[in-house]
Amino acid sequence: MFNMSQLGVFSHVLFVVLMCYCVESCVQKHIHAQVPEMLEPGYVVTQVNLDGCGVGPLGLTSSDPAFTIQMDGTIQAVLLNVVPVDGKSFWITVQDHQGHRWFMDVNLSSTGQVSNSAVLKRSKRRWSPPPFSVKENGKGPFPKDMEMIASDTSVNYSLYYVIRGAGVTLNPVGLFSVITNTGMLRVHGPIDREQYPKIVFVAHAYNVYNDQETDSPLPITVLIEDENDNPPEFSGPMVFAVQEQCPVGTVVGTVNATDKDEPNTLHTKIRFTLQNGTNLFRIDPSSGIITVSTNTLDRETVEKYILGIEIKDMNGAPDGLSNIGRAVVSLTDINDNPPTFTETSYNGKVTENAADVLVLRIPVNDKDLKNTPNWKAVYEITKGNETGNFFIKTDPVTNEGLLYVTKPLDYEKQPTVKLEVMARNEAPLVGTSAIWQKVPVDISVENVDEGPEFSVPTLLLKVKENVPNGTLIGIYTATDPETKSSNGINYYKLNDPGSWINVMGSTGELKTAMTIDRESPLVYNNTYNITVKAVDKSQKSGTGTVVILIEDVNDNVPKIPKPNQVLCSKDGTRGSILVEAKDLDQKPYSDPFSFQLGSANAGQWRLTGATGTSVMLEPTMDLPNGMYQVPILVKDLQGFGEEQTVFVQVCKCAKEGECAPQNFSTTLGVWGILAMLLGLLLLLLLCLLCILVCSTKGEKLPMADDDVPGGMLLKSNFEAPGEEVKDGLIIIPASGADVMDSFKGGANFGQKQTFGGSMYQNNMQGFLTTNTLSSGQYNTGMYGSSYKKYSTLSTMDGWRENKIQLDKKLVYFREEAAARFAEDILRPYGYEGVGSPAGSVGCCSILTDQESLDFLDSLGPKFKPLADVCTSKSQRGGQ
The missing domain is CATH 2.60.40.60 (Cadherins)
Incomplete structure (x- = not known):
């Protein structure tokens, strides 16, 4: 039986469960267990089945501190409990990793039976x-x-x-x-x-x-x-940095230490102690935080501190275990030291007229960290450089000041220059009352013998254009800086683009040599420049510039730059054209212009819409297409001008300002017709001349068939490999047995034969002596014998010798040379290879007394067809 208070607790639990969680419970909602009346610590009440609650970690808590639930679901008494007669109740909370929570009621009773809803059987006996x-x-x-x-x-x-x-x-x-x-x-x-x-x-x-x-x-x-068997150990870096002159209490860093013994016990409670540097630093004994205990840290005095630190467990007790380490504290730099000059003043020398030269190096010292903005010096010239003759910069390696002269100095004007130079840092000063230092610098100018100097570097003269030649326009003189005199100085002209000015050598007078024209392309912005050179007795020189400002005069009339115009004729409308004028003069000698038609206008044109520089020209009547000349008088503002002609082409336009192409019938005039008639007459005379020439017969010239050396008639369009050579083409004459005996199997000489429509003059001719072919070189050694010089033989002996050599040649080309000369074979029609330089073998060559039989060595590929035919005939018994 439950009393009213327990009933209220259960009702509240049930209400929370019903209202807060709608997720199905992974454990049973009620557990009843029968336990002894006295529960000793360690007594296992029951075990809850948690298999349905997933695989993640679970949060298990008991509402009664006298009981605990372990991760495997075992509910166990942790305190001595007395179970009342009416029972004891509490609940278990189960929460999964997703945040879902369930409640389970646990009812204990000392009598009665255990509910069948228990997950596991109750422990019938108690373990110990x-x-x-x-x-x-x-x-x-x-x-x-x-x-x-x-x-x-x-x-x-x-x-x-x-x-x-x-x-x-x-x-x-x-x-x-x-x-x-x-x-x-x-x-x-x-x-x-x-x-x-x-x-x-x-x-x-x-x-x-x-x-x-x-x-x-x-x-x-x-x-x-646990037993205190592990001393504490340092962990993490022990290198720190803090700014010099930082205030008291500035945190330098934290020393970290660990202990392997049981946490949250004296075995792991570490105490930090500073062993040295206690006048400058302190360390918190429990946290290990190092702070600064003074504001006098100076990096320029001590740049780095090494602190000994002891760590001891047992909160520093004498029986605690300890360890000692070293912490390094570096001081970072601040700009608390300005650069200081090594001397109280500096002196330098420079030659007058020198420029862009180094005059002096100014060294400084700076105690701050090198190559940082706190150390790098910046120099300024605070006095004495009002004319801008000097420039100073920093040497990035040595940090010195480099003083340069950028503009020449004049000894005669300023023999000594007094400067003041200040040195500062790139970073501003902090933590100090010092200021930037300054130092005086004296520069001595050394005198040199200088050339003449003109009164002014640039002389400006005003001259009207078109002044007469020889007009004096000014005087440009120079003086010697040492003597302050112009005596003995001569003047020369260095540059004069148009040769307009003459310079008088001894006086420096400037006179016009040619007409000065303001409208010349040599004039820019109405100015014309010349350069003059002055030379003294010691041949020292100086130069000056004369700028001539040319004043305009009215020496140009307005001109119409586009006198040729096109007027497009349109049906029903009269067009107009814009006539513009330009004047090279300036105002008031130019526009606004006045426009007026000339006397030869005849009332065909009129001017309208005049502006300052243009006017509209339009016809007063419909004009036929053609070219018209319109005289227009154009005057400037001073009434100075002339009459000019505008050529107007009136036509139909394909596009604006361009006449369309005209048909021939519309452009053919009287002269065109006359030209056509003249051409026809010339053509008729040419025909008559041709008829007269063709009717005249020429004399026939007989071709003598004598022993005069002849040629060979070939077709002009004939291509390799030549006419077909057959057995029937080797014709033997009816007479001349001796010739037959001396040249059997060869070609017939001294007869006219016609093959394939071609005539050959077969008179004996000299054979070519060239012996170099495209396929190789022939010599007398190829045929096993030597040739005799033809001049030593009789005519009949020559024929016999020819026959012998030709026979050998034929056999060689038929048998021995077939493999060597791969090109000496029959080729199909159209072959365009290299032929024999000896020429065609279809006719005889001229043979003279001075020539030998060496031509047989030069018979090339074209000779092989004849060799095949002749050799075949010889094998058949033909002689």
Whole structure:
């Protein structure tokens, strides 16, 4: 039975569960368990099945602090409890990793039966003991007895105990064991807590007769008690930096340390102590934060500090373990030191008229960090450089000031220059009352013998254009800087683009030599420049410039730049054209212009819409197409002008300002017709001349068939390889047996033969003597004999010798040379290879007394067809 207060608690729990969570519970909502009236610490009430709550970590809490729920779902008493007669109730909260929460009511009673809704059977007997602890690094002898476990089922059964898991069958294997018949747990060696802070294994109780487990397995947790066996250790960097002259309390950095012993105990409570530098720094004993205890840190005095730091556990107790390390504190630079000059003043020398030269190096010292903006110097000339003759910059390597003369100095005007130079840094000064320093610099100008100097570097003269030649327009003289006199100085002209000015050598007078024209392209912006040179007795020289400002006169009339115009004729409308005029003169000698038609206008044109520089020209009547000349008088503002002619082409336009092409019939005039008639007459005379020439017969010139050397008639369009050579083409004459005997198988000489419509003059001619062919070189050695010079032979002997050599040649080309001369073969029509330089073998060549038979060596590829024919005939017995 529940009292009213318990009933109210349960009602509230049920209301929260119903209102806050609609997700289906992963555990049962109610658990009833029968327990003894007195619950000792460690008593296992029951076990909740958490398999349906997922695989993530669960949050398990009990509303009653006298009970706890372990991660495996075991509900266990942690305090001594007395269960009332009417029972005891509390609830368990289960929360998964997604934030879902469920509530489970637990009802305990000392009487009655357990509800069938329990996940596991209740523990019928109580295991003992509860979780216990073992000191790490325990000393032997081993094994040592720890605790005894026992199950209440031992009252009814004979039991033996078995343990499994971490420390037994898992790492660290063999650390624990159990005496099977008594349940005494034993430890077999020292344990390192830093490696195994807690060991959990499972104990089982079995019936010795049937080996059946008589009770639920009991998880046993062995807590390893910590021993202060690990000194603290430094962790993280121990290199710090802080700005010099920083205020007191500025944080330098934090020293970090760790201890492997059990957290949140004295074994890991570390105390930090500074061993040196305590007058400049301090360290917080518990946090390890280093701060500055003075504002006098000076990087230029000490740039780096090394601090000894002790860390000790047990909060610094004498029996604590300690360690010592070193922290490095570097001071960062600030610009608290201005650059200082090494001398109180500086002196330098420079030659007059010198420019862009280094005069002086000014060194400085700076204690700040080198090559930083706090150290790099910047120089300024604060006095004495009003004329801009000097320039100073910094040498990036040495940090010195480099003083240059950029504009020449004049000894006669200023023999000594006094300057003041200031040196500062790129960064402003901080943390100091010092200011930027200045130093005086005296520069002595050394005198040199200088050339003449003109009175002014540039002389401006005003001259009207078109002044007469020889007009004096000005005088440009120079003086010697040393003597201040112009005596002995001569003047010359260096530059005069148009040769308009003459310079008088001894006086410096400037006179016109040619007409000065303001409208000349040599004039720019109404000015014309010349350069004059002055030379003294020592041949020193100086130059000056004369700028002539040319004043305009009215020497140009307005001109019409486009006198040729096109007027497009349109049906029903009269066009107009714009006539513009230009005048090279300036105002008031130019526009506005006045326009007036000339006397020869005849009333065909009129002027309208005049402006200052243009006027519209339009016809007063419809004009036929053609060319018209319109005289127009154009005058400037002063009434100075002349009459000019505008040529107007009136036509139909294809596009604006361009006449369309005209038909021939419309452009053909009287002269065109006359030209056509003249051409026809000339053509008729040419025909009559041709008829007269063709009717005149020429004399026939007989071709003498004598012994005069002749030629060979060939078709002009004939292509290689030549006429076809056949056996029937070798014709033997009816007479001349001696010739037959002397040249059997060869060509017939001295006869006219016609082959294929071609006439050959076969008189004996000289054979070509060229012996170089496209396919190789022939010589007398090829045929095994030497040729005789023809001048030593009679005519008949010559024929015989020719026959012999030709026979050998034919055999060579037929047999021996077939492989060597690959091109000496028949080619198809159209072959355009290289032929024989000896010419055609279809006729005879001229033979003279001075020539030998060497031509046989030069018979090339074209000779092979004849060789084939002649050799075949010889094999058939033909002679």
